[in-house]
Amino acid sequence: MREEVIVRVGAKVLAPFIITFGLYVHFHGDYSPGGGFQAGVILAAAIALLALVYGLDAVQKVVTPRFVRACAALGVIIFAGVGVVTMVLGHNYLGYNALAHDPRHGQHYGILGVELGVLVTVFGVMVTVFYLFAGRRGRTQ
């Protein structure tokens, strides 16, 4: 597929829009359907599209397997970290009211924080699994 001009140009044009859409889904998850999980999958889909068209090696130079593995773990740390922060501030674990004077603002920040954790983990996990499958050589080759 790597010689097809239309596919290559199409993927190049589409990828930024997919990534922007993913971020929109993440940050607009409070107001419309979506959130960290869906956004992470959409971002991973953008990486998968680029890898299918331009080859795995080219994409892995930009988004290294090490980086996505670190992402997968970092997201869980962010999520759990939000809980630890609220505990340090004197509230329950994951009690977002602690994060601001107005409880509703605190809830807002807390939700954004944990959704960011979900986004980072899901993105890291999806891309890691994709790399592992796509990077293996079949027995027939």
Next chain:
Amino acid sequence: MLLTLLAAAGLALLRVRNLFAVVMLAGIYSLLSAGLFTVMDAVDVAFTEAAVGAGISTVLFLGALALCGHHESKPGHTPLLPLIVVLVTGGLLVWGTMDMPGFGDPANPVHHHVADHYIEESYPEIGIPNVVTSVLASYRGYDTMGETTVVFAAAVGVMILLAGRLGRRPQPEGKGDGG
């Protein structure tokens, strides 16, 4: 209409022996499910189904196909016993639903445990309009953290299974244990 298409896609999935067609049909099945969820006003679920089921899963299946070839071998046994097991289990499940309250009845217990509170108090307490997000990330924050951890654990499992030989030299063909 969507349900009919869904059933057709499911039956076709069973009949086809070419795995490439199976993967494509599974993607279509997911997309139809997403449409069904949208019709039932479960937009967040539909979104996830479309992105995960029809999007990423299809790519992962294609990656797996590249490893194992396009044709499914014929099953070595008759499907009679599995068919009986499936029919009995399905019958029991349908029988079990007889005791359930009517579908969509607003007086159902499930709508009156915590759901009232979530729907009425979500905006004053959390301040965001999307109730799904406020339940997911705030009221049920522990569950979501568990889910995130499960996703991470799944990735670790896949890594252990598939990337175990990263550091070693590839075995010569035919000598490996097929792992």
